[in-house]
Amino acid sequence: MTTEAVLKKDIMELIIPADMVANVQTTNPLEHALLVLVKTGYSAVPVLDTAYRLQGVISKTMILNDILGIERIEFEKLSERKVEEVMNRDIPVLKVDDDFLTAIKLAIDQTFLCVEDHEGNFKGILPRSAILKFLNHYLRD
Amino acid sequence: MTTEAVLKKDIMELIIPADMVANVQTTNPLEHALLVLVKTGYSAVPVLDTAYRLQGVISKTMILNDILGIERIEFEKLSERKVEEVMNRDIPVLKVDDDFLTAIKLAIDQTFLCVEDHEGNFKGILPRSAILKFLNHYLRD
Ligand SMILES: Nc1ncnc2c1ncn2[C@@H]1O[C@@H]2COP(=O)(O)O[C@H]3[C@@H](O)[C@H](n4cnc5c(N)ncnc54)O[C@@H]3COP(=O)(O)O[C@H]2[C@H]1O
């Protein structure tokens, strides 16, 4: 595989499609998000709104930071707070026709990248493991 | 940069050296490990023994899995349990002279790789971001 072929790689061939991506909704209580993260084992998952549009990302780190008080773990916050109050809205988003080099560059600082089409529909995620698996394959040949 | 040059890259030029790596000890209570993970923001960190030798990795996911009971979050476990009872000992380890291709292959399934010398001394970690940053640089030219 030439370097050209790598740069022309279609990211849609590497993504985890939306129906295989664990996610939570903006209006869910924090407790629900923690349960999804613990049950799936994922550190972070996308947050969608009720119209299934991407709004941000929520992680175990964000939830723990929110409930850890000075004296003790304020776990009553888990039922009082909503995902939208704690999530990170400021995330880079890939479009379905972005090139592979754009994906690598953004993946330097993100453990996974959310992918949308040009109408703003959530199409899935591109995790770092998929990028590394493809690059390993390319460099081996 | 040719593909040859990438494959000959010295991983020691990319690692985070041991003195810059947040870590906990096998004998620490789980509460201490959670505090280190929350304060640093890291999902997981290496676990060293009292002789500073690598023993495994501990993560927020492992700690949360351990303290989440069926009915409630069993926070008292945080002070009762030790890191060594919860950590993952079964981790791949890079040697200082392993090649870059070995690192990429192992990084497909690990968010970071621990690096040791041939006497078993912990030298640091190679996070996925460092591998991606180098590959982005190589593909760009
Ligand atoms: N159930 C499982 N089976 C096999 N390997 C597993 C696994 N859970 C985690 N891993 C491994 O651990 C890495 C880090 O997972 P983490 O949950 O921190 O971070 C994950 C998670 O936050 C998110 N993610 C991955 N797959 C997801 C999915 N189906 N739905 C929602 N989020 C997902 O993307 C991040 C990066 O994923 P990536 O694959 O690069 O990297 C994953 C993968 O290599």
Ligand SMILES: Nc1ncnc2c1ncn2[C@@H]1O[C@@H]2COP(=O)(O)O[C@H]3[C@@H](O)[C@H](n4cnc5c(N)ncnc54)O[C@@H]3COP(=O)(O)O[C@H]2[C@H]1O
């Ligand atoms: N304080 C910070 N400043 C800037 N960016 C930050 C950051 N904390 C996290 N990130 C970003 O988020 C990614 C995932 O961090 P995470 O804590 O899940 O997963 C981290 C963490 O578990 C561990 N790690 C990284 N640096 C560490 C250090 N100095 N000491 C101990 N563990 C470290 O290696 C994993 C992969 O790190 P990687 O750099 O590939 O990927 C990092 C990095 O891109």
